[in-house]
Amino acid sequence: MTYVITRMCTDCVDMGCVEVCPVECIYALKGEPSESTPNMLYIHPTECINCGACEPECPWEAIYEDMELPAARAEDAALNALTEERPSLFEVAAMPRDEHGRLVHKPAPSTDDVRANKATWGVAE
Numbered sequence: 001m002t003y004v005i006t007r008m009c010t011d012c013v014d015m016g017c018v019e020v021c022p023v024e025c026i027y028a029l030k031g032e033p034s035e036s037t038p039n040m041l042y043i044h045p046t047e048c049i050n051c052g053a054c055e056p057e058c059p060w061e062a063i064y065e066d067m068e069l070p071a072a073r074a075e076d077a078a079l080n081a082l083t084e085e086r087p088s089l090f091e092v093a094a095m096p097r098d099e100h101g102r103l104v105h106k107p108a109p110s111t112d113d114v115r116a117n118k119a120t121w122g123v124a125e
Helices: 016-020 076-085 111-120
Strands: 003-005 026-029 041-043 063-065 090-092
Touching: 003 041, 003 076, 041 076
Parallel strands: none
Antiparallel strands: 003 063, 026 041, 026 090
């Protein structure tokens, strides 16, 4: 089993999950996003140790254990698998830092923002 970051992360890219991942299995896209490789984070399926640390850190609720993926997001497991199939497109994600080297965190989304994002991607509450 592994965890999967869904398309609900698209353009959100919070990075809280990156900060807590003990094995650095969360990747970011290197180049320009496209329909087949959106601007989101990805979990490498064979590097993930299924620790679950990432899931509660995602304020967008975009991370699921693969066996718990909502039906509307089932294809996102294959999207994450691209990190293994096409590794040259990705790099290990790193927390952004300010000019003084301090970690930069994004403001948390509101409950309404999360609800609207889920609705956009077909995930029911």
